[in-house]
Amino acid sequence: MREEFYQKVEGKTYAAPQYGHEIRVKIVGDLDQKDSVAMNKEAMEELGIMEGDTVEIYGAWIKEAKAVVSIEDDITFIKMSKAVREALPCDIGQYVGIRKKYVD
Secondary structure, three states: OOHHHOOOOOOOOOOOOOOOOEEEEEEEEEEOOOOEEEEOHHHHHHHOOOOOOEEEEEOOOEEEEEEEEOOOOOOOEEEEEHHHHHHOOOOOOOEEEEEEOOOO
């Protein structure tokens, strides 16, 4: 697990859901593709997903989006469609969590 993705919180313990771990990333821009989130290939490997898989993005709310590969150099940066960003709601420059969608 890469430390770049995880927030250090002193004195508190948070466990990700048992169906998969989650990472913390920064929104750096909008994406033209509808209901999509673009992330670095290394971030996708960390989550155990491939391009086209569905992920859950969470801020104040949880929203599902399709993962696509981006060419961002920084593995902690993502871009997402404006509709997804506004549904969370969050703004460019804020941090959100992202995890693989649970499937029964």
